[in-house]
Amino acid sequence: MKKNAVSYAIIRFQPHVETEEFANIGIVLVAPRASYLDFRLETRRLGRLTSFFDSVEGATIRGVLKSYYTELKRIRDLAGHTGNGQRRFEFELSDNAEHLFHALTKDREGIIRFSEVRFAMTDNPKSKLDELFDYYVRRNFASSVYREGLLEKQVRGILKLRDIGRNFKPMAFSDGLYSAKFPFVEIFQDKPLKVLKPIYLGQDEPTRILDHGNKWLFTINRLKDKLPPDVVVAVEGPKDSLKRKQAFLEAVDLFRANDIKVVDAGNENELISAMER
CATH class of the missing domain: 3.40.1350 (Trna Endonuclease; Chain: A, domain 1)
Structure with missing residues (x-):
């Protein structure tokens, strides 16, 4: 099976800009040639976040992640992702999956930040997304x-x-x-x-x-x-x-x-x- 180039970035929770401390909470990935854009975000196992960032209320952390999940889903839907690729092919350049990915991961201030964009080759973008999430967020290694x-x-x-x-x-x-x-x-x-x-x-x-x-x-x-x-x-x-x-x-x-x-x-x-x- 032919492999596709994918770009991905690690989603990070960084509530204190002063200390630059962060925790990995998700992955966003795009496979431009397959018109694939999707994400995985940790919204259930928050013990690591509440323990490490003990000055931030647990309810606040859950609220931030819930809101950001909704935003990521909106962006994914805008790209037309259905699980296997684009749902629609007649879209403006600004709605292009790759364009949306780079706009999303652009460095900006806020509680939610992104790592630098990284690259990989895969014949299955969804499996790659799951693999990266398990490694960087769930730390299954x-x-x-x-x-x-x-x-x-x-x-x-x-x-x-x-x-x-x-x-x-x-x-x-x-x-x-x-x-x-x-x-x-x-x-x-x-x-x-x-x-x-x-x-x-x-x-x-x-x-x-x-x-x-x-x-x-x-x-x-x-x-x-x-x-x-x-x-x-x-x-x-x-x-x-x-x-x-x-x-x-x-x-x-x-x-x-x-x-x-x-x-x-x-x-x-x-x-x-x-x-x-």
Whole structure:
């Protein structure tokens, strides 16, 4: 499929001009040759905004985003976007999707600002828009791999501080068809005695929390005959959202139901106690 050049800009919420602090809240994208103009704006998960900009009332933030969503929708409709391209083809130059995009993203003062215009190639502008939104706004790159890496670093620091880190080494286990690497394996006289796996379970959707928990549950059960009998998972869960917390607790219960020890990765005493047994 032929790829099209697209232009996009990150929509930013910047309530304090004096400090120049901002948070990414959306993406606007245009594919000129396809006459495609569309946007994604965060209007639901506002905890990050209300926490960071604590001097701005939550109701004010919601009001600003609601109004701006309406404005972006008006501009998108003006370009004639229906989801797959233009709805109409006889329009003034000022109604052209590309013209509207550049007029919209022009630098100006206000609470809502834009990044510099960036460029990409894609055969599906809608999928590209979703991908960019997930990356720059929802920060999905940080939800599992990145955050789990930080969690491993945190646990390594705790073990090192308690002077037991030298007893744990990374080690891979395999049944011949399936293999997995564990970052912390206690080895004594070349024999693995205990496995510790930090797992981040604070993803942005309950489904992703359960998926990631089930992935490691499957891995541990699949390799059970190869792993030492003492397997510990150090978990970090979500800080908000009732449904995400429910998914986290369900994942934890599944680990325990399979005789896997679960400790709070943020509780140093609980973690060390599990490692020293």
